[in-house]
Amino acid sequence: MSETKLRYLNLAADAAKYVIKESPGKWKYWNLLGVICATKEIDNLALSQHCYIKALELDRKLATVWSNLGVLYLSQGPRFVRLANMAFTQAQQSQPSYANAWTGQAQVAESYDRFETIDLLKHSISLVYTDESAIRYAYNICSLISDSSVFGTDKRVKYYIEHLHAVSAALDSITWYCNAHEPNISAEALSFLGFLNYYQKNWNVAKMAFEQATEKATNENQR
Amino acid sequence: MLRKWRLNKPRKKQRMKIKGEANIYLNQLFFFIKTFICNFRDKMLCNAAYCYLQIDQPLEAVDRFNKVTEATFRSTIGLAYAYYKAKQYENSYTVYESALELLAKNEQEKALILVALASMVYAFQGDADAKTVLYQW
Numbered sequence: 001m002s003e004t005k006l007r008y009l010n011l012a013a014d015a016a017k018y019v020i021k022e023s024p025g026k027w028k029y030w031n032l033l034g035v036i037c038a039t040k041e042i043d044n045l046a047l048s049q050h051c052y053i054k055a056l057e058l059d060r061k062l063a064t065v066w067s068n069l070g071v072l073y074l075s076q077g078p079r080f081v082r083l084a085n086m087a088f089t090q091a092q093q094s095q096p097s098y099a100n101a102w103t104g105q106a107q108v109a110e111s112y113d114r115f116e117t118i119d120l121l122k123h124s125i126s127l128v129y130t131d132e133s134a135i136r137y138a139y140n141i142c143s144l145i146s147d148s149s150v151f152g153t154d155k156r157v158k159y160y161i162e163h164l165h166a167v168s169a170a171l172d173s174i175t176w177y178c179n180a181h182e183p184n185i186s187a188e189a190l191s192f193l194g195f196l197n198y199y200q201k202n203w204n205v206a207k208m209a210f211e212q213a214t215e216k217a218t219n220e221n222q223r
Numbered sequence: 224m225l226r227k228w229r230l231n232k233p234r235k236k237q238r239m240k241i242k243g244e245a246n247i248y249l250n251q252l253f254f255f256i257k258t259f260i261c262n263f264r265d266k267m268l269c270n271a272a273y274c275y276l277q278i279d280q281p282l283e284a285v286d287r288f289n290k291v292t293e294a295t296f297r298s299t300i301g302l303a304y305a306y307y308k309a310k311q312y313e314n315s316y317t318v319y320e321s322a323l324e325l326l327a328k329n330e331q332e333k334a335l336i337l338v339a340l341a342s343m344v345y346a347f348q349g350d351a352d353a354k355t356v357l358y359q360w
Contacts, residue, residue, distance in 0.1 A: 187263065187267070191263075191267060191270075194267075194270055194271075194274075195270070198273075201277075203277040203278045204274075204278065206270070207271055207275060207278070210267050210268075210271035210274060211271050213267040214264055214267040214268050217264035217267060218264060
């Protein structure tokens with residue numbers, strides 16, 4: 001399977017290179033080659049970075065390309081986090097309604113400030129639904145509620161839960177996520193769904209979610 | 224030829240040693256993964272059981288608590304409470320006692336169980352026996 005994938009990806013890369021040679025003034029082709037080179041199978045990150053930068057030289061207000069560049073830097077570990085942050089900021093400035101840029105910046109913020117992450121993810125979800133932001137938001141709210149060191153003592157947590165209705169928003173986001181992945185929902189997503197429903201005292205829904213999560217975990221264990 | 228033999232022998236030993244170590248690490252890794260999945264499954268079973276307790280289905284809760292592979296403090300006191308709600312008081316008392324002896328790690332957890340035990344004793348046998356339970360630790 002992976003060999004076939006690699007063969008097709010190589011063909012795609014060759015096609016993209018040919019198209020770039022024919023018309024080097026179109027940013028979409030550079031972006032395409034950048035995305036192909038950043039895949040796990042090809043893993044030519046230097047060429048990928050070069051392609052994104054070439055695309056940005058053609059037009060500096062491309063949120064998609066800035067965001068892709070940010071993801072590329074983010075995947076290189078903590079050394080490149082600042083560059084990733086700058087790329088995501090540029091993407092936001094180019095197109096404030098581009099949700100992936102906000103999700104990416106939330107991922108950058110995750111290692112620094114929990115509340116900043118929650119704010120960014122909430123903004124991202126309010127723009128458009130994406131899988132990453134939905135499950136990350138639910139995860140962050142679940143960890144906030146279950147963290148006994150801050151829950152009940154920190155005023156900010158109280159503000160988030162009572163005034164910003166963070167639990168309801170997280171419940172909505174995880175419900176959307178579960179609906180989007182209906183037959184193959186992961187056990188973790190089901191556990192978040194159950195936990196948030198339990199907190200909201202929807203016992204029956206919580207019970208069903210936990211039962212499904214148990215079933216999934218049992219299947220995984222038997223495998 | 225001799226030199227080759229001398230070189231080969233430790234290499235083989237080393238290979239076997241590395242293979243043995245790799246097997247140990249792999250076993251540890253599998254054990255860790257299995258434990259992690261089991262723990263996750265246990266937590267989910269426990270949470271489902273607490274949901275059953277909230278909707279007044281204690282027998283279902285007992286069933287879920289009994290499926291837990293590795294008993295924890297939370298699962299054991301939940302089981303005892305489920306037995307209590309199912310009016311199986313003797314089972315409840317036994318499970319609370321076992322939780323007190325085996326799983327309660329600190330004074331707060333012990334106090335929690337003792338209060339539950341004492342309230343059961345007070346309901347059935349009066350205040351004198353309840354005091355005995357509370358003063359036993």
